[in-house]
Amino acid sequence: MNPLLRFTVENYKSIAGRKTILFTPRKITDEPKTNVVSNGRIKYLRTCAVYGANSSGKSNLIGAMAQMKNLVRGSVRLNDDDPLDYTPFILDEESFQRPTLFEVEFSIEGNIYRYGFSHNAVEICEEWFYMIKKTAEKPFFIRNADGIGIDEKLFPEGHNLEEKTNGNRLFISLVGQNGGKLSNMVLSFFRNGLNFISGLNTEPLDFYSQKSIQKDEGVSNRINNFFDKVKLGFQNILIEEVSFDPVSLLSDMPEPLRDKMLSMLEGKKTLKTFSEHNVYNGKGEIVGRSTFDFDRMESSGTKKIFELSGPIFDTLERGAVIVIDELDAKMHPLLSQELIALFNNPESNPLGAQLVFSTHDTHLLSSHLLRRDQVWFTEKDAHERTDLYNLMQIVLPDGTTPRGDGNLERNYIQGRYGAIPYIG
Numbered sequence: 001m002n003p004l005l006r007f008t009v010e011n012y013k014s015i016a017g018r019k020t021i022l023f024t025p026r027k028i029t030d031e032p033k034t035n036v037v038s039n040g041r042i043k044y045l046r047t048c049a050v051y052g053a054n055s056s057g058k059s060n061l062i063g064a065m066a067q068m069k070n071l072v073r074g075s076v077r078l079n080d081d082d083p084l085d086y087t088p089f090i091l092d093e094e095s096f097q098r099p100t101l102f103e104v105e106f107s108i109e110g111n112i113y114r115y116g117f118s119h120n121a122v123e124i125c126e127e128w129f130y131m132i133k134k135t136a137e138k139p140f141f142i143r144n145a146d147g148i149g150i151d152e153k154l155f156p157e158g159h160n161l162e163e164k165t166n167g168n169r170l171f172i173s174l175v176g177q178n179g180g181k182l183s184n185m186v187l188s189f190f191r192n193g194l195n196f197i198s199g200l201n202t203e204p205l206d207f208y209s210q211k212s213i214q215k216d217e218g219v220s221n222r223i224n225n226f227f228d229k230v231k232l233g234f235q236n237i238l239i240e241e242v243s244f245d246p247v248s249l250l251s252d253m254p255e256p257l258r259d260k261m262l263s264m265l266e267g268k269k270t271l272k273t274f275s276e277h278n279v280y281n282g283k284g285e286i287v288g289r290s291t292f293d294f295d296r297m298e299s300s301g302t303k304k305i306f307e308l309s310g311p312i313f314d315t316l317e318r319g320a321v322i323v324i325d326e327l328d329a330k331m332h333p334l335l336s337q338e339l340i341a342l343f344n345n346p347e348s349n350p351l352g353a354q355l356v357f358s359t360h361d362t363h364l365l366s367s368h369l370l371r372r373d374q375v376w377f378t379e380k381d382a383h384e385r386t387d388l389y390n391l392m393q394i395v396l397p398d399g400t401t402p403r404g405d406g407n408l409e410r411n412y413i414q415g416r417y418g419a420i421p422y423i424g
Contacts, residue, residue, distance in 0.1 A: 001319040001352045002193045003037070003044040005112065006105035009064040011098050014057045014380065016089040018101065019388040021061065021376055023048055023354065026392055030371035030404040035344050037352040041134065042107050045374050046343045050358040051412070052378035053421035057386030058358040061378060062325045066196040068102035071119070073191060075173035080166050086121040091384050099125045105132070108185050115172065115186060117143075123167040129155075129186070140182070143171055157183060192320065195311065199326035199357075202307035209310030210271040214239045219317055223309045230338050232302050234275035235289065244268045273306070301330045308339070312355075316342065319351030327357035336361050340369050366409035372402060377419035391417065 003023070010018040023045050025036045035046050052058045067085065089095040103116025114137065117127040127143035131154070140155035141148055148162040148171055157180030158171065165171050176183035197205065213220040224237065273294035281287045292298065294306070308324075315322040328336045336359070342348045343355040364370060375391040391402055394417055402408065402417065411417060 001037075001039070002106060002108045002189055002321075003042070003352065003354055004104065004106050004194065004321045004356070005042075005044055006103075007065055007068075008101070008103040008116070009061070009068075010101040010118075011088045011095055012064045012067065012100050012102075013060040013087055014089065014384060014386040015060055015064060015388075016092055016095060016383075016385040019061075019386070021048070021050075021388060022373075022390070023356070025371070026373040028371065028373060028392070028404065030373070031368070032344065032371070034346050035371055035374065039352070040110060042110065042112065044107075044352075044354070045371075046349060046352065047340055047355045047357070047370065048374050048376060049340075049364060049370060050356075050376045050378060051360070051362075052358075052419045056380050056419060057378040057388070059325050060386060061388065062196065062323055062356075062358060064102065065194075065323060068104065069190045069194055069196070071102070071117075072170060072173065072187065075170040076177050078166065078169050080168070082168060083121050084119050084123070084168055086119065089385065106189055108189060113186065117170060124170060127171055129172060141171060155182070157181060192318075194321045195315065195323070197308070197311060197322065197324045199304075199308075199324050199329045202304050205307040205311055206273075206303075207271065209307055210239050210273060212310035212314060213237060214271065216314075216317075219310070219313045222313045222316070226309065226313070226338075226342070227305075230305070230335060232298075232305065234277050234292070234298075236276040237294075237306070238274040238276065238291070240272055240274065241269050242272045244270050301332065301335070304330050305335060312339065312342070315353045315355075316349055316351070319353045321354040321356070324355070324357040326359070328359045328361040333361050333363040337364065337367050337369060340364070344369060362409045362412055365412055366407065372404050372408075375408075377417060379419040394418075 005024050006020060006022050008018060008020040009015050025043055025045055037044050037046060050058050050061060071085070086100060088098065088100055099118040099120045101116065101118040103114065105112065105114045107113070112132040114130040114132055115128070118125045124143070129140040130137045131140065138154060139151060141150045141158055148165065150158045150162065152159050158175045161171070161175055161178060165174050172183050172186055176187045213223055227237065275292045275294050275298060276289045277292060278286045279288040279290050295303070311322060327339070340355065343353060365375070372391045377389055377391070379387050381387060394402055396402065396416065402411065412420070
């Protein structure tokens, strides 16, 4: 259980100013109280939702989190002259002269850490790593234009590596490559504990979910129990190993590429999913079962649920963090609610895994699944800069904040919280 507590980004795509999203609870009396995980002095939220109009910056916020992970993971493979993926806010002529900044606050083994860096297209401008104590922060190292300064007592694994760090590489990555224990814990958090999914394109997850059902009995049982609960129409899911079918290749694939793929895959085995459905007689009695080709016969929404099932239940099994952009795409609102309930419920989520997601599903606001501090909004200003704010930060015309027992869905649709499309 290594929870994500806070994320900050500045000068990335539509996010021009410094914006922070918190995954920790506020001191409110909202239900359900079980949506908060409490582990000593560490308290965090099991789920967080991000609302906003199309093009308001929801995906850019999630993309910024994913970009930080990608930069941390890929740093170790960079050569001296390799460029960094730098995508600043482009509608302000000064933004091109400023670096992009990423920072996370997270917990590992009961300790709270703050790690971040800023960069432009060619170099890491700053980098920092702190441990957060009750009353103060202790720096492990700080990197700036003057070099890298290390606390040798707190961070001995970084000693004598300062001068070996390339300008475009992260210091935490180099120290981890050299066997640093704490550095590798941080790198492992990004590699294994923080995962990202596009809810608009879940097809690449199909094999992941097939393998989860085929190889991991614990995950397989939880997936099938969930399918049984939400009643998707089939009675069972079967994963079988079959010979590669040339028909599965796209018909509009360029012929040279198609021929190459055929030669590579000929005679190979692949996994195929089948669903079992009941067969009924004229009296409505079950008389047998029929097996369907899952990809050809099931709906796109059902296929999305299946494709998400492997990563979601793997996250629950490991107590990790999963971030899904457009969770509700192609899914009925009740199915979205069931997925969120899996994370909010301590019985189905005993390890305190986290789900962060963007959505347009306003029904969630009236479902009593989310506390006010779990709801965030993105909205663009007149200069097309993304603002990010929590429901609890909104001040209504009468000077009050939105009530926990108020009609949050109706008020949001009516524009009282902002973050909706303006249609003229």
